[in-house]
Amino acid sequence: MLPDIDSLALFVRAAELHSLSKAAEASHIGVAAASRRIALLEHRFKTTLLERSPRGVELTAAGVTLLGHAKTLLIHLNHMNADMGDHAAGRKGVLRIIANTSAMTEYLPDDLASFARDNPDVRLVVEERWSAEAIRLLLAGEADIGIVVEGFRTEGLETFAYRSDRLAVIAPPGHALVQLEQMRFEDVLDHDLIALESGSSMMRLLAEQAVVMEKSLSLRVQVRSFEAVCRMVQAGLGVGLLPFQAAKVLGESMNLTVRELAEAWAERHMLLCVKKDRPPSLSLTLLLDHLRG
Template identity: 70%
Template sequence: MLPDIDSLALFVRAAELHSLTKAAEASYIGLAAASRRIALLEHRFKTPLLERSPRGVELTPAGTTLLMHAKLLLTQMNQMQADMSDHAAGRRGVLRLMANTSAMTEYLPGDLADFSRKNPDIRLVIEERWSPEIVKAVLSAEADMGIIVEGLRVEDLAFFPYRNDRLAVVIPADHELAKRQELHFVDVLDHDIVALESGASMMRLLAEQAVVAEKTLQLRIQVRSFEAVCRMVQSGLGIGLLPFQAANAIGTGMGLVVRPLPEDWAERNMLICVRKDRTGNSAIASLLESLTTASGTT
């Protein structure tokens, strides 16, 4: 017999609070009842889960393993409840969408807002991830749809064109390069670079092109957000490399100069990816049609 959800929730609270007494209070049950629930869990799994002491409770190795599974299960149960509530409220369904930072910063919010206005019976759950993470999530059904930068092709996924962006250089207004109206990638390779973390697909492209130019990409600072890149550039810590639309929206407001890279490879296509066996789903098909229509790719 599987453990009940309330007992697992109590166990998680005890582990996080390091106190069974506090966990019992948070669960609105008495301490004796809480102790009984934990004892039943330990009996069911045939191993101690918590070590008791006057200072509170600590996880045993078995308890550490259970905590990971229990948190995942409780998250899934919460999502299940939310999904069922949507059906009870008359919504057609829930779509989980993951998108890369470029799409989230540039076009996607407006496109999704338009879709939601026209389809109030479909609830969107949206999360920002790097493109490689999105592909994995769509494959594993953690996400229904993803928006990525081209370059990641997987046999079990169907890909549809969405929009495009162009990489750009972000420079302090008093920098020597700011006087030039056109900048090529090789022009910035002799300077310290501020860019995104290595998980971003943009970084793989920049590293490849630096090799082609027979130069080194001098990464001085790597951060997680477009705004953080611009902040670092504003502070004089290097030259930034970002998608043009986002850099223009954020950087110009900080007094930075933004120059799009003219190289052909600097223009990147964004793609919508869906598992091939899910393209017939009516809600997914509706969102796919809406996004491709908004982008003018239908």
Template identity: 55%
Template sequence: MLPDLDSIALFVKAAELHSLTRAAQAQSMGLAAASRRITLLEHRLKCTLFDRSHKGVALTPAGKTLLHHAKQMLIQLNQMHADLEEHGPGRRRTVRVQANTSAMAQYLPADLADFNLNYPDIAITVKERWSQQIVEALLLGEADVGIINGGGSLDGLDCQPYRSDHLAVVMRPDHPLAKHQDLYFDQVLDYPLVGLEHGASLMDLLASQAGLAQKAFKLKVQVQGFEAVCRMIEAGMGIGVLPEHAALAYRYGMNLEIRMLRNEWAKRQMLVCTARGREKSEQSVRLVQALSQVIDAGP
């Protein structure tokens, strides 16, 4: 008997989270029921999929083999559902977009509004996520178009340039660095930092650059979202590094100072991406073309 799809989805989630408990919560089921499903799956496949310990679960060699096939199966299933939805009565194609925080806080809303003026019959859903989460969603067929920052793995994706942004230092007017007009990241590392939570591509970039500078990365507090970062800076919890145009939205309301980072890596290229090898709808193709053409207009 072939394993059921719910058990396959639970297995993939447990493998990604390294925890059956968290996977059960994500799938809205009890831990006991989830454990029975995995045990039955192992029985049907006649192999052990996880090594279990008090720290969680780790894939066995057999589990790693199954994970590859299971992800491909779920990708095909999601694509099948998406394709069949188009045959429902009165349905119009919806383009599922996932975008990182930098794009959402700066350029994407206005660019999508311009696209909507030209193509009012195309419906768009937009979800804000971290860049690595967007890559995974594209590969799993959970999104049609993704907006990410370059720097991570792009395997399995077709990518076009989108907008670019420039990182800046955000601080209170009374901070010692406010007297400088030009700043470099090694100067910033001398002070406590307010940053985004783990998983943000911006934080990965800053941590790697701190390592190259051979200086400590003094994260004092981590929060979710650019506004929360600025609120913490306003309260005196430290300084932060954010995309310039995103920080400008909070500059006057919170009485903040903004100084551009002069490091070459501080200018980042955004990308508009789709999954390679998967059939793309006409609506998705139009959106990708429209977004990739705005780069000539400048940030």
């Protein structure tokens, strides 16, 4: 007999709150009923899941294992409910899109807007993540389509070409770099740099190229957003590095100079990714065809 969903949801709440009484309150049941549900789970799995103490509850090794499975199951159930709700409302379904920051800032909003106009009965849910995280979510079945920068391992995924961008330098007007005929990364490395956090694919590429040139990457400031990079440059804290299209829109609105890097490696290719063993979906096929076109 399979464990019931309400008991698994209660177990997840208890694990996250470190308290069975708080989990019972959040689940709108009494503490005795909550304790009984956990006991039945432990009897079903023939192992202890929670260690009780006056301070609350903590996960056992078995509880840690179950927590991962239970969270995944509950996420899929929530997606199922949303999908069925969409069908009940007359929509063809929902598509979950995970995209890296470059795609979200540059091309994707307009592409999704045009798809939504042509397919009003398909609901789009969009999240912004680093490329590595987008791939993980796709493989876990938590997204339908991902947009990542080429260069990451994509085993288990089917990939298609999407768009390209080129890295660029953002500098205040009159900065020494602006006077150069060609903007080369080797010259940029002589200055204090403002860029994204280390988890981004762009920072991985820049760090690799700095090693190749046997120079250090002098990162004075690292931030989470493209706009924050431009704001820091505007404040005079250094020169910024961002994809050209996004940098051009943001930088020029702040009276900053934006110049593309000249090196061939500075051009990056984005990929559309879907899971190879995904179930058939007309809505997903329509979106893929739209984005590829």
